[in-house]
Amino acid sequence: MSVHSEIEEKGKAALNQILEASSLEQLDGFRVSVLGKKGALSEALKQLGQVPAEERPKLGALANEWKTRIESAIESKKADLESQKIEADLKKTRIDVTLPARRVHLGALHPITKTIRKISETLGRIGFDVTTGPEVETDFMNFEAVNIPKDHPARDMQDTFFLGPGVVLRSQTSPVQMRTMREEKWPVRILCPGAVYRCDSDATHSPMFHQIEGLWVDKKVSMADLKGVLDFFAKETFGSQVKIRLRPSYFPFVEPGAEVDVSCAICAGRNPHCQVCKGTGWLEILGAGMVHPRLFELAGYSPNEVGGFAFGMGVERIAMLLHDIPDLRLMFQGDERFLKQF
Ligand code: DAH
Numbered sequence: 058m059s060v061h062s063e064i065e066e067k068g069k070a071a072l073n074q075i076l077e078a079s080s081l082e083q084l085d086g087f088r089v090s091v092l093g094k095k096g097a098l099s100e101a102l103k104q105l106g107q108v109p110a111e112e113r114p115k116l117g118a119l120a121n122e123w124k125t126r127i128e129s130a131i132e133s134k135k136a137d138l139e140s141q142k143i144e145a146d147l148k149k150t151r152i153d154v155t156l157p158a159r160r161v162h163l164g165a166l167h168p169i170t171k172t173i174r175k176i177s178e179t180l181g182r183i184g185f186d187v188t189t190g191p192e193v194e195t196d197f198m199n200f201e202a203v204n205i206p207k208d209h210p211a212r213d214m215q216d217t218f219f220l221g222p223g224v225v226l227r228s229q230t231s232p233v234q235m236r237t238m239r240e241e242k243w244p245v246r247i248l249c250p251g252a253v254y255r256c257d258s259d260a261t262h263s264p265m266f267h268q269i270e271g272l273w274v275d276k277k278v279s280m281a282d283l284k285g286v287l288d289f290f291a292k293e294t295f296g297s298q299v300k301i302r303l304r305p306s307y308f309p310f311v312e313p314g315a316e317v318d319v320s321c322a323i324c325a326g327r328n329p330h331c332q333v334c335k336g337t338g339w340l341e342i343l344g345a346g347m348v349h350p351r352l353f354e355l356a357g358y359s360p361n362e363v364g365g366f367a368f369g370m371g372v373e374r375i376a377m378l379l380h381d382i383p384d385l386r387l388m389f390q391g392d393e394r395f396l397k398q399f
Contacts, residue, residue: 060104060116067097068123075130081138088131098124168399169267169388172376173250176269179293183286185248185271190233192252196223198232203310204351218254218264226254230270231310234348234367237272238356243363244275250372261385267372272348274358274365280313280347283366287345291319294375298325302339311346311367318342322378333378340378343370 058066071091078084091097102120105113166174177187196219199205200212211217211228218226233249249270258264273282284303291301299322303315318339324331326338334340345368350360373385380399382388387395 060101060108061119063101063104064098064116064119064123067091067101068127071097071123071127072130075127075134078134078138081135081142084131084134084138091127092124098127165396165399167388167396168376168380168382169372171399172372172379173267173269175379176290176294176370176372176375177248177250179290180248180271180286183289184246185273186246188233188237188247188249189251190227190230190236190249192227192254193220194225194227194232196225198235199225199227199229202235202352202355203229203231204349205309209309216255216257218256228255229253229369230268231367231369233270234272234310235352235356238274238352238358243358243365244273245365246273246275247271263373263385263389265389266385269370269372271345271368272365273367274348274353274363276363278364278366280366283345283347283368286366287317287343287368291342294379295319295322298322303345306344306346308344308346310349310352312349314344314346316341316343317345317368333381342375342378343368345369 071087074087074091075084078087089096093099098120102117105116108116177185181187199217200209201207205211217228220226230249230251230253233247233251237245237247237249247270249272251267252265253268254265255262256264271286273286284301287303288301291299300320302318302320304318306314306316308314319342320326321331321334321338321340323333324338326334329336331338345366348365348367353360353363353365373388376382376388377385
């Protein structure tokens with residue numbers, strides 16, 4: 058075969074291969090096999106030495122012409138393959154904007170959080186500031202400082218979680234009374250919401266639950282002030298129609314002490330079969346009383362100068378009454394069906 062036709066043939070074959078290339082890698086392989094140092098075209102040109110001198114320029118020009126054609130064919134095929142690849146990639150990652158959107162789950166406040174906020178807001182309006190105290194408390198603050206002597210049954214191992222010598226998980230928020238009075242001069246008017254711990258667990262008791270402690274100390278704070286504040290609190294919380302009553306009771310840190318009931322907002326005492334008040338017409342909501350002089354002494358206040366009242370309530374109990382929740386344990390199970398209702 059003449060060199061001329063060999064160049065023509067190899068050139069045509071190369072063009073065909075290039076047109077049929079299906080990937081960039083394959084195309085590059087063809088480029089090397091045709092135009093590379095040891096490629097088909099170079100091999101053909103090596104034979105130029107054997108052709109008569111007058112024919113060489115023509116053949117050289119022919120080879121160059123093919124080289125250019127092949128190069129431009131490779132360029133345009135390369136552009137084709139590249140845009141095909143982009144298309145394919147885009148197809149793979151295409152977003153279908155017509156698909157229904159994923160549902161966003163909005164969180165809700167826990168009924169205990171809601172109740173704490175509501176009570177804090179209500180009493181905040183009459184000047185109570187929210188404060189906090191440690192949940193890991195000293196034995197002294199949790200008991201002695203609030204006038205609970207060493208042999209008091211509340212100290213029993215069965216009630217209190219002891220963490221170590223002299224250290225407990227607080228069993229009530231009452232120690233915050235003492236912490237506040239030791240840190241601040243009177244007048245004080247504080248609320249302390251927070252978790253408390255007792256070694257107890259059944260349908261009406263949880264080892265961790267929440268209380269809100271209240272304390273108001275000033276020059277002439279009296280039992281009438283206590284009644285006024287609690288009456289306001291009860292009406293704001295349970296409805297303007299409710300009444301409160303105080304029953305004499307004993308708590309070591311107050312004297313006199315009282316248990317406070319609110320009239321049943323469901324039946325107002327008219328339904329002897331009422332599920333909520335069990336037909337009594339009253340619901341116990343908190344303990345309260347006039348601050349014991351012993352606490353003022355321990356705080357460094359003069360019992361002759363000041364008076365004060367304190368109260369403490371269980372948040373879960375108030376939440377259950379407000380939202381008609383039948384079982385305490387529902388509050389701690391994290392069941393979304395329950396929690397979504399609030
Ligand atoms: N600390 C009491 C308890 O855990 C509740 C209580 C009763 C708090 C009377 C008070 C109070 O401040 O005056 O049962």
